[in-house]
Amino acid sequence: MLWHIQGPGSLGCLWAARFAAAQQPVRLIVRNPDALARYQQVGVVRLSDANLQQTQSYPINAQLPAHSEPISHLLLTCKAYDATAAIAQVAHRLNQDSLVVLLQNGLGSQQAVQALVPDTCCIVASSTEGAYLTEPFHSVFAGQGEIGLGSLDSKPEPEGLINNCHSAQIPCAWTTAIDTTLWRKLAINCAINPLTVILDCNNGALIAHANLINTLCAELQSLLKAAQHPAAAQDLQQHVWQVIEKTAANSSSMRQDVHNKRRTEISYMTGFACAQSIALECPTPALHALHAQLQAALSMRGLPIS
Template structure:
C-alpha cells in the first residue's frame, strides 16, 4: 500500500519505519525546504528499541506538502493544534477515495478535520503506544501498546480489513472499533485527570496517589459530563479505570508533563480545554474540572508556555 505521513515526529517516524519494513511505499511529508534539507542530510528515518540497543535506519523518500503527487492513504501524525493547518496544506492532493488516519490525542481536532474534508473517509486512532524522538527523524519505541481505529462518520463504510491486516503485519497492533468516539472520550477523561494533575503537581503518574480526593471528584464530574455527551459506555467505571492507569503507569512521566519539561506547547485545548468547552455547551455543572483547567493554565503560564 502507498502511504504519505505528515508529521515526521515520534509517532510519524515510528509508523513510517514499521510500514517501510513491511515493503509499503512510504513518503514523509515535510513542512518546508529547510526540513527537507535536514532530512536529506540525515541517515533517513531511525527507529530504536526502548533500551536503544538496536537501531535501524530506513531511507524513506520525503517530499514537501505541496508536491503534486496524489495521496491514497494519509497518516496525520502532527500534534492536535497543528492538524487543521496541516490538512489544509495537503487537501488538494486527496481524492474522493483517499483515506485519512488521524493519530491526534484528545478530542476536537478530529471533528474539525472531518468537517474540512466532508467527503473523505477520516479514521481516528486512539493509541496507547509510546515513542519519543532521540534526535530529529529518529524515534525510540518506548512502550508497546494497542491502537483502536474507527470511522469518524460511522455506518458509512465497512471496516477496512486490508488496512488493518497491513498494520498488524507491520507490527502495529490494532483493532477496529465501530464506535471510536467511546475510546476517544474515555482516553480524554483519563488524560484530563492524569496529564493535567501530573503537570500541576510536577510528578510521576504513580505519585498521584497523594491526591485521591481531587482525583475522585474529578472522575465523578467527568463521568457526568461523558453521560451528558451521550458517552455513557465510556463513562462506566471511570474512577476505577483512572486508578488502574495510575497504578500500571506509576513510573511514567505523562506526555503533557514531558512537553512541559521540554518547554514544548501542550495539547491542553484538546484535553481539559475540550472537556470544559463541552461542559459549558451541555450545561453540565463541573466546577472541579473548571478549577483544574484554570490551575493547569496558571502552571503553563509560570513555565512561559501557551495556555491554549
C-alpha cells in the first residue's frame, strides 16, 4: 500500500515516520515549490518521543501536488480550512479505486472534501493522539491516543486499511459510529475551547464559569438530538466536566493556536454548530453569543474570524 501524505505538519510527519519505520512506501505532498525546497534542504522527516530523548530520521520522498504519480491511498493531514484547496490540487491523481483518509478536526471540511471528489471513497478519522512540530518536518509525539476511522455515509471498511495501519503501529480501529464520535467531540470542543480563548485561561479555570458551561451543554445537547445524533447527546454535560477536570492544567488546542498567532479552526467548530442550529431551526442563543465573542477575541488579536 503506497501512502501519499498531503500536509506534512505535526500529524502528517507522525504518520509518515511510522509508515517509513515499518518499511512501508510513503511520499509527502507539500504545498508548493518553496515548501519542497525547504524539505529538500533537510531531506528527512524527524520524529521524537515526548521527552525529546530519542529522535529518528526517515528519508522520505517529497513531491508537489502537480506530480504525475497516481494516488491510491491519500492521507490528508492539513488543517480543516486548507482541506478543500488541498484536495482540489491532487484530484486529477485520484481515481474511483483511490482511498482518501481525512484527519481534520471539527466537522464540515470532510463533507466539503467528499463533494469535490464524489467518485472517490473518503474515510474520516477522529484522533486523540497529540503531536507538535519543533521545526518544519520534525514532529514530537506528545500524547498517546487512539484513532477512530469510519465512513460518514455508511461505506464498508476498506479492505486492508486497519491491518496496514496496525503494521505501522498506528493505533486505529474501524467504527460504524464515526459520526457520533465526531459530533460528540465537536460539542465538547464547542463547550470548552472558545471560552479558553475568550478568557485566555487553562481548561481548569472554566470551573468558575459553570453556569455558562452548563447552558452551552444543554443547547449543544438539543442540537445533537435535532441533528439525529442522540447517542452523542447522552450525558454530554457530565462528559464536558470530566474533560475539564482531566485536562485542567492544559491549554486548549484553539488557545495554543491563538498564542502561536495561527489561524484557528473556528469555522469547523462553533461556526459549523451555529450554522447547523439555524438550518435545523434549533435555537442556541448562548452558542451564537459565544461564537460572536470568539470572533471578536480573534479579531482583536489580528487573526481571521472564520
